[in-house]
Amino acid sequence: MENIEGSTGEKNIVNISEMKAEKEIKKQDKNVNFDFFQVWKISDSNTEIFDLDDWAQRLPSVLDKRNIRYSGDTIRCDSYGVHSPEKNPLSILHFARLRDHNVPAVATLNTPELSDVKLEANEYIAEDVSALFDSTNGVLMLQKNIFSLSVYSLVTYVNYFWNLNKDEKDMEQIEIRPILRKDAFKLGLNAKKINKLKVKTGNIVRGTNINNKFESGLGKVFDVLTKYNGVSIEVTISTTRSKDSVLDKEAVHDSLKEIQAAQGDFKKATIVSGDTGVSVPIELIKSRITTSKIFSIPVKAFLNPDKVQEYMLQEYSPSYKNFKKQVESNLEKIPK
Structure with a gap:
């Protein structure tokens, strides 16, 4: 421990060993891509932009009621919230894929043996993605993670809860269409x-x-x-x-x-x-609107979704970098 005098004259206690340990934390850069889509609702009589906020607000309030099985795994929407509801409101959703099969092994650098990842009965290997939704134009900004939810699995999940307990004649098809560059x-x-x-x-x-x-x-x-x-x-x-x-x-x-x-x-x-x-x-052919961001992640740690969502808001929101303007210039016309 060491005493360091601050600018106001008071003594600040600083743990030198903690400062040194913090500096020595190894980090790895990871490039994360984000794709842009527009969400549509198709019924027998109409095609229109779909409000994903309406869908999210109808999700079961109990978390385990949001779980569905997909391709042998459990997928779910973990959380939903609206950022800056008074000005330029944008919704943030977080999805996870929970795996209990095809789990990786644990190894050391100096022995050839592999061992199982120790998981409790109610624990899973989780792979997550974050999404940003803009209700003014139906745009969905989606983090890309090949180990988590694909666009197809997300569409399946959204349709499942939107049409749950509906008669077949009342069911509607939700589509998530990629936004293509016009230029x-x-x-x-x-x-x-x-x-x-x-x-x-x-x-x-x-x-x-x-x-x-x-x-x-x-x-x-x-x-x-x-x-x-x-x-x-x-x-x-x-x-x-x-x-x-x-x-x-x-x-x-x-x-x-x-x-x-x-x-x-x-x-x-x-x-x-x-x-x-x-x-x-x-x-040049069917070129999608995308952005990317390099995150510095501590070794053996997962990418914090709060950091991902912070980037998404700052990148897209008109209150910050306003990538929304570029996205909107490439949207297909909404049928009247």
């Missing part, structure tokens, strides 16, 4: 330092002569490869690992313009841009 090709055509071009065609119907639609280099590639009578063609054109090695910008842009005019013939088209000094992939 994806504009981003691609503005790229100057391009390190890679990758395209994959849709199923090729013999006699459609896909190669005839292209005057750029891709046309010659397709002309050669269609002779194999394959179902689809996938082409990757890339440079060396050197930062100074780039593809011919004009040639790539010519191909992008042709792909844009014939999007229905392609399943995938991607370029990798090095304009910012790092390699950034730009999806």
